[in-house]
Structure formats: C-alpha cells, structure tokens
Amino acid sequence: MTPEIGHFALALAFALALIQSVLPLMGANRGMLLWMQSARATSIGQLVLVGIAFGALMKSFIVSDFTVINVASNSHSLKPMLYKIAGTWGSHEGSLLLWVLILTLFGAGVSLFGANIPETLKARTLAVQAWISTGFLSFMLLTSNPFDRVFPPPADGNDLNPLLQDVGLALHPPFLYLGYVGFSIVFSFAVAALLEGRIDAAWARWVRPWTLAAWVFLTAGIVLGSWWAYYELGWGGWWFWDPVENVSFMPWLLGTALLHSAIVTEKRDAFKSWTILLAILTFSLSLLGTFVVRSGLLTSVHAFAVDPERGLYILFLLALSIGGSLALYAWRAPMMEAGGLFKPISREAGLLVNNLILGTATGTVLFGTLYPLFLEAVTGDKISVGAPFFNATFVPMMLPLVLLMGMGPFLSWKRADLAGVLQRVRFIALASIVVTLVIWYIQEGGPLLAYISILLAVWLLFATLREWAMRIRLFDVSFTDAMRRARNLPRASHGMTMAHAGLALAMFGFIGSSAWKTEEVVFVAPGTTIEIAGFDVMFEGVERVRGPNYFADRGTLKVTRKGQAVTTLFPERRYYPIAESSTTESAIRSTLAGDLYASIAEPASEDAELSGAWTLRILYEPLVNFIWIGSALLMLGGGLSLTDRRLRVGAPKRARTTSATPTPAE
Structure with missing residues (x-):
C-alpha cells in the first residue's frame, strides 16, 4: 500500500503544480491579491506531497519491498541500512524524485522566507518554479515512475552498484542536487523579473542568498564526488575531466560569475543584463547535466544508462526552458537601464573581467565535453577529449583570474587609484616571489607552469589576508581594537576572505598532487x-x-x-x-x-x-x-556569508506613514 500512497501523492503534486503555474501569474497580471497568495499554499502543498512520495520510496527500500521494481533492482536484504537508504536516490527514478523534492523545497522556501519580496514578483517567481515542477513531475509520472510494481516479486534484490555503496557517494547526490536545483529558484527570479520588467538593486538583494546557498551546496557536492573518486576508485586521482564531472563543474563556474555579478547589481545598480543572463545560463547548464546523464549518450560511473526515449523527453524540457527564457531575455534585455557608470580601473571593471574569464572557461569545458558527441552524431567517428586538452586550455585561462582575485578587493567602486593599489600590493608580490623561489629550491624540479601557479596561489593567499588585515587595521591599532573591528565587520566580508583563502589553499593541493606526484x-x-x-x-x-x-x-x-x-x-x-x-x-x-x-x-x-x-x-x-582543507574553507566562507543579516533580510518594506500631513508652520 505504501508505494500506491507515494504514487498518488505525486499525482496530487502534479495537479498542484499545474494550478501554481497559472493562477498566481494571472493574479499578478490582474492585480488580484488572493490569486497571487495562492502560490504560498500550493508551493507548500507540493513540498508536503513530494515529501510523502519520497518517504514512501525510502520506506520501501528500508523494509526491502521487492514488489517495487526500483527496490528489487537497486537493493538487497543483506545490504547495510545506510546504503538501503542511499538506494532511494541511487537509481534514475529515485534520483529524479530527489530532484523534484529539492525543487519543491526551494519553492516553499521562497514562500516561507520571502516576506519582504513584493507580491507580484513572488507570485511570478513561484509560477515559473511551478513550470519546472510540472515538467519534471510529468516526466516522472509518464516515463519514470519510481513505484512501479513487479509480480511475482523476486526472492531478493539485485543490489545497488557496489561503487555507490560508500559514505562519500551516499552524500554526494543530495548535495549536488541541492546545488543544481538551487539555481532553479534563481532562474525563476530572473524570468519573473523579465516578465515584470523590473530589475534593480532590491531584486539583486533578494536573489543573492539563494544564489549563494545553491553555490555552497554545489561546491559540497563536487568536492564529495572528488573525494570519493580519490579514495574509492583506486587510481589515485581526484579529477579526471570525465564528461559527467564536467557537467557539474560548468554550473559551478557560471554560478561563481553569477554570484559576483549580483553583487555589482546590488551595490552599483549595474550588470543587470549580465546577472539575468548568467542566472538563465547557470540553470540551463544544470538541465543540460540532467539530460546528459539520463539520455544514454555517455557511459560513466556517474551516469544513469537509460533508454534514449527518456532522454528525448528531457531534451524537449531543455529546449522549452532554455529556448523560452533566452527568447524572453532577447525581448526584454534591451529595455534594461545601463545602471551605474565606472572607469576601466575599478572594482566593477575587475568583476566584469572575472565574468568574461569564467564565461570563456565554461565555454571551453562545454566544447570539450560535447564535441565528441556532435562528431559521432555527424560522422560516426568516436574520439575522446581528456585531460591533455583541458589542462592545456582551461588551466592557463584561469591563472589571470587568480591574479585578478588577489587585486580586486583593493580596488574601489566606480574609479580606483591604480598607483595606490600597486603601492599596497607591492610587498605582497615580493613576498610571493620569495616563497616561490624557496619552494623551487627545495623541490628541485617540476614544470614551469607549476611554479607560476604556486606563485599565484601564494599571491592570492597573501593578498586576501592583507586585505582583511587592512579592514580591521591590524598592526595600525591595538590588538584589542583590531579584534573589535573584526567583530563588527559584516559576516559576508569574513566569508569572502575565507572563501578566497580557501581557493588559494586548494590550489596548493591541485598543483602539488599534479606536478610532483x-x-x-x-x-x-x-x-x-x-x-x-x-x-x-x-x-x-x-x-x-x-x-x-x-x-x-x-x-x-x-x-x-x-x-x-x-x-x-x-x-x-x-x-x-x-x-x-x-x-x-x-x-x-x-x-x-x-x-x-x-x-x-x-x-x-x-x-x-x-x-x-x-x-x-x-x-x-x-x-x-590542501584540496579538502581549501574546499572546506570555500564552503564555510559561503555558509558564513549566508548568516549575514543583510542577505537574510533583503530589501525592507517601507513603513506606512500614519501621522497627519504637516502644516506649513511645522
């Protein structure tokens, strides 16, 4: 009976998604408050119903109900309990149900914690989120029902893929999907803003915490997958440039650009078009990853080898989502105001270069990932694009970005004094060169690119610490006063310092384990x-x-x-x-x-x-x-920034004036 309850809950969730995709949008267009507020009830209802379905599937795994095809194919009565539970999302159907659960979780999150968001924007955002839910719920109900029965049931199950019976990989998919799907709500905010025709600093303030949360979760998912590959697969590497690894890495790259672009939109009312486009493309790459691992196009330890017909359904959803949103962007983007002006030497310019480099790097990874598939489809020839291509193209492209990351926080908004900035960082550059020369003397060998990379990693670490020290005036005032200033700094400032320092430390691990292994x-x-x-x-x-x-x-x-x-x-x-x-x-x-x-x-x-x-x-x-230490600092920095009250509150509502109109004498 439990599987039937789960199946029925999915059908009810699909009905609510259909209502939510239409009614709040009509309410926003007609100014009908009750219709707009219906999105709160339907989004929470979706979460409850999909949660019931997920709980029903998990119970079927826990009790080893082999009348359910999904359980019989991916579990066994002798399997440890942790991996029985992990089997819930260890298959195509189960992972898709987890995807939809997280999708509804973010929609309900906006309903519950978005009190300061204008009703029209919230209604349109939740309607767009429901469009995505409708597509994936219909896909699951029509082609990938996780509750299909089998009679007579087998005496025992076929067991979960042994490679997936590991703590690291048990946790990897939930975190990865929290990142993938987390960008859906940012996508929904972007499409809603285009429909409304209003993109400003307040909108960026509302979007930033959701972007940051998705980025932190995606970072955790990628790092857990890398850690698992390192100790489980037996080859001693932590990254293989596997196509399925790449499709998780690309949203992370664009998500990083989106995070920084939203800061400029919030602080300077600029980069509006950039921010909207990055929000659309980041989630589009998440959808692309879903298509790649479920279409049967790739064979990978990470991929779900399913029939191509399911892939065609997802391809249709992909074309509809990406094509529709980009068409809307092309229509609305020219109407956006340019926002604040800035000089070529400024923090805005540095962040613009940051976006350009990250966007180009993402395009390079996308080309290397999809080119073999296109070539095989057109000519029938099979080739593989592996680590040599990506190391020769992606790595050199990212080194200027590291240099810019160290200098960027020293730049002021709108217009910066380049001579003053160079004055501040000259001792950092000198110290970085000295440390690199010491490493070169101790190591006695290795590729030149490794030493250049080490130099930039040391530069980033020293520059990050120097910028934080300047903020609290360390060594300029008493230690007690400096610590008081540190306590009074916004948490997002501490989070940025921690994340940049974490990337520098992770670079030490990337370089050391690659160049001197x-x-x-x-x-x-x-x-x-x-x-x-x-x-x-x-x-x-x-x-x-x-x-x-x-x-x-x-x-x-x-x-x-x-x-x-x-x-x-x-x-x-x-x-x-x-x-x-x-x-x-x-x-x-x-x-x-x-x-x-x-x-x-x-x-x-x-x-x-x-x-x-x-x-x-x-x-x-x-x-x-240092890879894992640096990655942990990246995630802690993002998490610390999320606790900043400025990100959680968003733009405050204006208080209503109740006093009488003042007289001229007043």
Missing part, C-alpha cells in the same frame, strides 16, 4: 619491498575477509622510513557476489605534507595467482589534503 605500479609477491618518496613499503601478502554483503582480499603493507616503522596499510579488493562486480578500496596514510596511497588489483596472470603475486599501485601525492 610519484607513482609506482609493480608486480609484487609476499616479501617484496618498494621504495617511493623516501618510504620503504613491504608487501606481506593478502588474506580473505568477509563483509556484510561482500568478500574482500585484504593486503598488508608495512611502511618504514629510514628503518623506523611509520604505519601499516590495508588496501582491499572487494567482490560483491549478488551484483557480480568488484571494487577497489585504497589505503591511505594522510599528512599535510602528502598522502602515501596504495591499492591492489587482481593477479596479473594465472601463474602469478598460483605464486600469490598481486598488482600493487602505490603513489605519493604531495599536498593533496
């Missing part, structure tokens, strides 16, 4: 010793162990350095008999200086298997943990 892939038997990065690693052999729903071959590696014991590593090769597949569980010794990383693979040959030999991959990844 050491790797050995060797054929080992018990007693074999490998020397790597000053460590001696002895392979002692493999033993068979049993898990809740798998068998594992667990290796033992004794690690020493200059004769002193350091640690023991236990990499595993797991076999899941129900799913008939294997996974690699790496073993990692982590320090700030770097990771010693080991994984084992099946014996290379039958003769090797008889002799007890295995294939061992062992790596030393310098500074790799």
